[in-house]
Amino acid sequence: MTHDEAHYRVLRMLQDNPDISQRELADALGVSVGKAHYLLRGLIERGFVKAGNFRRSNHKLGYLYKLTPSGIREKLNVTRRYLARREAEYKSIRAEIESLRAEMEAAARSGGDS
Amino acid sequence: MTHDEAHYRVLRMLQDNPDISQRELADALGVSVGKAHYLLRGLIERGFVKAGNFRRSNHKLGYLYKLTPSGIREKLNVTRRYLARREAEYKSIRAEIESLRAEMEAAARSGGDS
């Protein structure tokens, strides 16, 4: 996972539901708790996310990871960059798929029995 | 880089030009010499690639990494798997791009000034 991708995914996740545990976040991102914590820490230290407490609906204590205004801006920037990257990947993957198909076909024609 | 992807790329590389140094291979794959060596070793030990010596056109000593028959079969299998994976990625990336675009648009409409 890229730096931008990780940040995008975290920011997106938090924006959609600020009440989320680091473990849930880790799960959603498919990374370890340690790493999720590390990512979150980075965003907090850079002022993009503010952590606070709140009471969950049923009186359970929980944390809140809320995007700050600069966090919202950052998320936009990160999304823009990530989108551009994905678009580039999309184009290149299409080319590769065509090339792979041609290659398979050629192989089938030459050594066609298995 | 995936396991399959790495193997596909190595086998493809060797099939196209069996005369190639591990450093060139490393360069082509964008990995370190150590890793290229490790990958190559794996393929050789599993009998997919046979290493031999040969004389380069201008009397320089070189190595030859030639795909064995089973190596050719393996390459076909690996290519098939890799292609399937890429096709899946292609579909999912398209969906993600659409979602990203929608997200950017929505953000532009709501907090439209920067």
Add this chain to the structure above:
DNA sequence: AGCCCTGCGTTCACATTTTGAACGCAGGGA
């Protein structure tokens, strides 16, 4: 012959990255 230069495969100690078990803490229920 001797010598050096180059490029080869190979090694391996190191750096980087990732993991997840373990800890302390705090609220809620029995």
Add this chain to the structure above:
DNA sequence: TCCCTGCGTTCAAAATGTGAACGCAGGGCT
């Protein structure tokens, strides 16, 4: 009161990746 749960946090260990350094062998030079 005492546990149980789930939280953030830590950090030693595992996994992965790196590239400088080594020995070796052929080719070109004097």
